[in-house]
Amino acid sequence: MRGLTRRALLRGMVATAAAWQIPLVVRPARAGAASGPGANPLLVMVFLRGGADGLALLPPLGDGALERARGPLLAKPTLELEGHGGGFGLHPALGPLAPLLKDGRLAAVHAVGLPEAIRSHFEAQDACERAGAREGARTEGWLARAIAAAPGEPAAFRAVAAGTQRPRSLAGDPRALAFEHVEDLVIPAHSPAAQRALAELHADRPATDPGALFAAAGREALEAVRTLEAHSSAALPDADSFPRTPLGQRLATIARLARADLGLVAASADAEGWDTHVGQGAEDGRFAHAAQDLGASLAALFRNLESRAADLLVVAVSEFGRTVAINGSGGTDHGRGGAALLLGAPVRGGRVAGAWPGTSPNEREDGRDLRVVNDVREVLAEAARHLGARDLSSVFPGFSPRGLGLLRAPNSSLT
């Protein structure tokens, strides 16, 4: 059993006081043994928490109904994507992503969301991150399922969340680490005896022991630190030039891990500040502020991961979009269809994929919201395909993705 072997290895390591000083070479399992561009896919999921306004992020151009409904909230876009009708603009605050768009490495899906009309943050996020699996506290998240369905062996740094808490999408992956900074990943105990005792403390327990969950998490943490220690002879690269925002720092952490060749396959980071009920603004305001952070942080991620450019796919989704019309406080309220972004070399970019429902009053859902005509699971399925997930029906139970065709070449596990 792999678990036993790993535990035995851990015991052996901690049994020797000198283990800390010896640069152990523990090669984490990697997705696919092949080498060459794109052979080691890397997925970065960014969840725009709060319901990002897709119509501000990606306004349809020359749309009179939209201009009448929300005039003061429409910024003048400087970048354009092909799509239905006159195409779509990109909010000017996303300017740092211009090089990606020009290289054909940025695509979007509009009017995307959940099939059910859910306008509660919590419920909609939960539904997105379960992506069709039955409801329940112990239900696995879609990303955990996608990683399980992808080639490669479980390993300490295969999936991480940059932040203080593991997102719902990674629930059920016992190894998925959530942490803010790489520097946080050190063993707190110093003496050899305490280190031995820590391994003992986290030893496997019967499943009936309520402490089993925490003990398992502790074991995984120790293993992650060992893996990192084995790397410490070649210090982790610095991730500079990221915005000093929570999102910027989370993506910096991800970039450092990705460059350290630790076997990172999927990473998740949250972006907050999208719940723009008040003072949403156009070129300035709450929305532009969040979009600017997103654009600058993603641009920094791509700059820092030049060496992994062929591997990297970034997908940004939100739980829902917002009302077509401006509300009473210069903002927008919870709506339905939103926008999702896909970025990176694997993307067939420059365009907005999927169907488009229009924004005029009679085309809206419940008379107020952009209709959802593209299932958010279609977007997540592109991410799962990028990971090389072999059986999408296990990732999205009860749903068969038709495919948006946004990836350049289907990532095959046989490569």
Add this chain to the structure above:
Amino acid sequence: MREPPSPQAHADARRALDRLAFGPAPGQVDKVAEQGARAWIAEQLARPLPLQALSLDLDLPSSELGVTMQEDPDAFREQAREIAVALAAGRVASAVDSDHPLYETMVDFWANHFSVFVRKGMEPIFLPSYERDVLRPFALGRFADLLRATARHPAMLFYLDNWRSAAPQPAESAFFPSFQGQAKRQRPEGLNENYARELLELHTLGVDGGYTQHDVEQVARVFTGWTIDRPRRAPAFRFAPAWHDTGPKFVLGQAIAGGQGVEEGEALLSRLAAHPSTAAHLARKLARRFLADDPPRAAVERTARRFLSSRGDVRATLHALLLDGDELFEGPPGKVKSPFELVVSALRATGVRPKLPRAALAALMKLGDVPYLAPTPAGYPDTAERWIDPGAALERTRFMFALASGRNPALSAPSDAALAAPEALLATLSESTRRALDTAGLLPAERLGLALASPEFQLR
């Protein structure tokens, strides 16, 4: 001669303190066992609020601020930061040392239920009053009073944007005035449904409580005109009749005749507070907090019934949950402590006290559980799955080793008793943990750190 309390009495006392008091302080298990766990809970439930509940004997900055955002943004932000730190540290301090811990537990519960996020903007200056005048006076009172106090408080009005919600202007006369820059006191242009939705979803009925998008919009109309007077200097509730939607409304199957002004909202809050869905929602949430992530149905139903029959009396509701059944005392400790509960319980158990207000907050920051910093109106989670992952395990362990070492300059040293017998701090002792504590060559501080970092100490 009285007989010493039985082992069962000890176990029950320990359980009561773990679930309702952020864990035992030294010697407390014996005392509660002597009294009887049920008698202790009944006494905690019956006890009048400490006087400080109303005056908040904490070193809190007042809400009357020296500077406004306009006058000096940097000074304003610094002031706001200090308020946030003082409030969070104050919450830790009162939880650690209270002689009415069940009350502190409920303050924590309601602060999370009626969550307000400190970083949105002006909330910091509203928060001392929110804690002092809303959460603390009503934490063991009537739910309807608490709900009404939150609905009228500037912190909530601001956080969920209701202060900028008004009846839509009928004419096109005021077509799209500028909203650039700071919101002025001018009349908002129409509805903002943020508060209305969270009121139904989070504060009262619950997400499955049987309301529709139409209800959300109607409720938003009812609360038009509920705004903040003098938000930057002396914030207070104000009903602005000119902003109020005077038309008739239809909420949850009932018509509301228009033109009743602020009374419409007051009546609706009373109706929501007494709604069976609210009872079910709160009962489930309370049972999840005190019993199990997936609490026994019988306990939830019993609690919901008492909530309704007592007209939302929090003490009576808790009595039904905690004392009218045996669930509290059954089974092994299966609830994972939130980081806040964990840190407070460790401080109580070891006698360690923060020397600086922010000492205990550093760990809570790392673990993502600081009072008033929950990033969503839903507050912090309350299930094991959301709190435990490898990164959290590492961070929890790190804090416990630092606390036990006595070398953290911001924390006082642990008690001799805790250092001498760390296993005594655990309600149960597994084979693995016993072996860990028996490891040859451990220093007393390391044994204490291991006990506090053990899976057993993470549970209550």
